[in-house]
Amino acid sequence: MEEKSALATALMDYADAHPLPDAAAQKMFRTLLPDALVKATRRQPDGTYFVATGDIPAMWLRDATFQVLPYVQLIEDIPDLKPILGGVLRRELAFVRLDPYANAFNETPSGAHWRADDESDCPLSPHVWERKFEIDSLCAPLLLAINLYAETGDASIFDVDFWATFTLILTTFEQEQHHEQSPYFFRRSNTDENDTLPNNGLGNPIAYTGLIWDGFRPSDNRCEYGFHIPANLLAKTVLTHLLPLMPVDELQLVKRTQALVTAIEQGVIKHAIQTLPSGEQGLAYEVDGLGHARLMDDANVPSLLSLPFLGAIAADDPLYLATRAFILSLQNHYYYQGKRLSGVGSEHTPPQYVWPIAVAMEGLVATSAAEKMAKLRLIAATTGGTGQCHEGVQKDDPAQYTRTWFSWANMTFCQLALDVGHQREKEGLR
Template structure:
């Protein structure tokens, strides 16, 4: 716990106490977990930024960090002292992007700790980089955090020279990876599972130009089977489009580049991603390569197809999304599991038949019904094996079998759902 987090933790606990959930175990879990990322994972750095560890791994994934602190954004009005911390998280993320935009996870200091010391890539890995797997969502995450902060506070001071310098770096990478065949980036890991390294000598399976952005690894950190990860591309399109009206006049070249990317992604999605699902309906593929190969599935990690309305990438009632959602929440999705304890989407990253609480919470976040949201909260609270923690993956029949004892991202997605439920309840009272 950092020196300034104790009163904030108390304020967050008080908020939970003042806003009870209908299910007692779910409420107790909400009360315990709401301060989790702040107290256990977040630490102030000498430069005034904030480092957010992913949980029981001592590294900061930019995607994880954004989703770990995202629930706090909507609590700024209730707990104003959260604002400088969240801005400090954003500043740390921007600094890491500038350090290495192809890396997915970073060390708190330049201590030369790496997931694997023998990884091979196209540059010498920085001693502050934990892992150098290229994932589109890594670069989207700071942009999402900035947009949500701006929406909540109206404070445009976030968008300073450093922000736009970093945005230019992100655009450079996205434009480069629209033409991956010309990219210098590769990633090889010896003596590992096939899904933990890129094939074809580290460059990934061949792709054709589609206008989409090539992605090395899924949000699970497992390799993309085909190079164009559709949820990540839609995530990129959404944050770029959201920033367009905020780009100042002296950076209109960035606006033009961002608009060109948005248009290319939208055309690529329309031409390559919308396909006939195994269910027979028109919906979204999970991955494509532009050469005719397609992966129909969804994974428990975010960005996922399931999470697209939460990310603002598609309307929850869009027919394409509804057909996609029906497919991925069925046994036709190879990573959807239904058991005695609960049902939901898992991942190649965890053992078969392990459901991800993140995916269960996300199913609640994109649900239209407040009753369904409450049911998801109760289900997660009932499947922690008495730990009160949202694990990474949990066996569909036996919650005592799980991966990761402390996974802060999952804990905070649970809190995100709780806050979403409470927001719906508040709106009903107002009516």
């Protein structure tokens, strides 16, 4: 408790020393910066750290990485963050080794599950909260490790356990390039169709593309078509970053990783580049290799909108610019324009609900401090008086929202606040 209290003070002091040019946004930044650390993160007996997603007690691997990612860039200013972030990484890696097809885990082997009657190809571990296969869940610890290494230069995180977990992740990805040969399935009865896989739990038909099959979107809703393009591009990105860091004697691992990267690249070029309603070429959200493509974007990261933030594409790439213009228009079925709020929502929440995560991501991929700050102000003005970043917010009435405490959204706001500070310094504004 003393450790957390001291770190919370250090984080608030950092926010005070780097004020934003808007009182409401600054107040939120100062309040929310310690959010994930103080409220969601708990030290485990083995020295690792469990990160709850918020008002749901489980740890989603994807959420956990994005919850702590803003802290990585603060390690130089607040060195005591480093062992905690390393502990989060080790906990994520341990969960992947436990079940690479699960997306969310319990703090203890309590046997708690989102739905105890879910059916899959193996029994639910008492440590598993939910067993929805999502590519981004396996990318999450790799993304965290890459960012930690880039910030600290400490290669000790790439130990035997890391590479053993990486090999398991790679093997799983290779298996799901050939999903028709995979034993994995997921069925949930008496639920919305977007919460279970069709075709007796196997998902809709697909053809081989070289891409990795994905059961569920980052929203935890099922993929309509089996190849989720943002997740595949995130996988390609993290694998590419790790290639030069692999042990020198792991030549076969290097060869397999490079083969997968190449297959994803070729699959995206052949299947994911589609003609948008504007007539320009852009990226589809999902494809199936059978000629079908879903032109849309969803608020959850990885999304098409978030690709430059994830390092998967340049923000000024014409393919991305055309895709972004489509995403941020009413031609994207999940883009909503309202009296108080406009932005991308999700099938996961009611229609007309905009996600603060997506609004923050608009800021994170913007190129000027003014654009970034405008998104911070918008979020701060639409919390429904709570000072919290919710999951989804009704576009005309911010008093209507989903999830009282959603730590991932809070920390993405902080990620943008830190980015605003860096951009303002770059532009000589302070």
